[in-house]
Amino acid sequence: MAGNANTRFDNVSLLSVASTLPSRVTTSADIETRLAAAFSRLDLPSGLLQRVAGVLERRNWGPGESSDDATVSAGRRALAEAGVDPSEVGLLINTSVSRKHLEPSVAVRLHHGLDLPSSAVNFDVANACLGFVSGMNLAASMIESGQIRYAIVVNGEDADELQVNTIDRLLKQDSDRDGFMSEFASLTLGSGSAAAVLGRTDEHPSGHPILGGVTRAATQFHDLCVGSVDGMFTDAKALLKGGLDLVVSAWKEASVEWDWSSMDMYVTHQVSSVHTNAIIKAAKLDRHRVPTTYPRFGNVGPASIPITLVEAQETLNKGDRVLLMGVGSGLNTAMMELAW
Numbered sequence: 001m002a003g004n005a006n007t008r009f010d011n012v013s014l015l016s017v018a019s020t021l022p023s024r025v026t027t028s029a030d031i032e033t034r035l036a037a038a039f040s041r042l043d044l045p046s047g048l049l050q051r052v053a054g055v056l057e058r059r060n061w062g063p064g065e066s067s068d069d070a071t072v073s074a075g076r077r078a079l080a081e082a083g084v085d086p087s088e089v090g091l092l093i094n095t096s097v098s099r100k101h102l103e104p105s106v107a108v109r110l111h112h113g114l115d116l117p118s119s120a121v122n123f124d125v126a127n128a129c130l131g132f133v134s135g136m137n138l139a140a141s142m143i144e145s146g147q148i149r150y151a152i153v154v155n156g157e158d159a160d161e162l163q164v165n166t167i168d169r170l171l172k173q174d175s176d177r178d179g180f181m182s183e184f185a186s187l188t189l190g191s192g193s194a195a196a197v198l199g200r201t202d203e204h205p206s207g208h209p210i211l212g213g214v215t216r217a218a219t220q221f222h223d224l225c226v227g228s229v230d231g232m233f234t235d236a237k238a239l240l241k242g243g244l245d246l247v248v249s250a251w252k253e254a255s256v257e258w259d260w261s262s263m264d265m266y267v268t269h270q271v272s273s274v275h276t277n278a279i280i281k282a283a284k285l286d287r288h289r290v291p292t293t294y295p296r297f298g299n300v301g302p303a304s305i306p307i308t309l310v311e312a313q314e315t316l317n318k319g320d321r322v323l324l325m326g327v328g329s330g331l332n333t334a335m336m337e338l339a340w
Contacts, residue, residue, distance in 0.1 A: 013207030054273025090148030269326030
């Protein structure tokens with residue numbers, strides 16, 4: 001493989017991972033009730049979100065909650081669990097898709113909320129649903145090079161405004177079936193926050209070594225999923241095919257240097273039952289080793305991988321091999337191996 005697409009680390013570990021979930025639960029039945037007029041006008045069957053996507057419910061921020069505050073909360077717990085004082089952190093990377101404004105970065109508010117020192121570098125990294133893994137890869141590279149001792153990678157997603165705008169638009173009389181399906185994925189999104197702390201393996205022998213991984217791009221598909229708070233428009237069929245082709249291509253090329261055929265756990269980006277089943281089939285994964293959170297939380301964007309890892313980590317044992325893997329709009333794919 002090309003050298004820049006294949007990364008190995010010798011002295012970097014994941015020290016902790018934590019999540020903060022919204023208190024408000026929104027069921028798919030709730031959303032379909034709000035869309036009842038559109039379902040009737042377009043002659044769509046009820047239960048579509050649950051039957052097609054497998055999403056039973058998702059979380060939305062309740063009164064007094066926000067993605068920024070929740071991310072700070074997750075970050076504080078991750079630092080405490082890692083035994084790392086905020087003053088020791090040399091890097092904060094925010095990987096959120098959601099943002100309330102273009103400037104300044106989301107990272108500065110989180111840097112302040114976590115009481116990090118002025119010496120801690122902080123910035124946003126945007127890579128659609130792969131943002132968290134991209135942030136981990138960048139942080140690991142800076143630790144490995146000796147630039148910093150500790151890094152915290154964070155993410156907070158807020159799907160509320162996008163979903164409100166989507167529902168309002170789908171209720172208009174001029175919306176048709178094609179338009180509905182192009183925005184179907186927006187209705188599966190959920191909100192949530194997560195944080196991970198990375199440090200040196202030789203200083204934290206009880207941590208989880210990050211061994212490395214691969215990345216691949218198929219940017220000819222950059223128009224298949226385009227979104228903002230106003231709406232997200234997706235060619236779901238083409239996106240799924242392009243994403244699967246990219247994953248299989250990366251998987252085959254990676255097999256020259258990496259054997260991922262018998263991992264103890266595959267933590268995939270959570271999109272839907274269709275997406276998860278397709279990945280399992282294409283990569284020939286053991287379904288029992290692929291934990292799922294999309295039925296309860298929906299697609300939480302870049303936060304879905306760390307949230308799923310938080311949910312599943314109690315079932316992992318020392319020495320288990322874990323593969324983080326996902327596809328992000330654009331298209332990009334990334335796979336990262338951890339030794340638990």
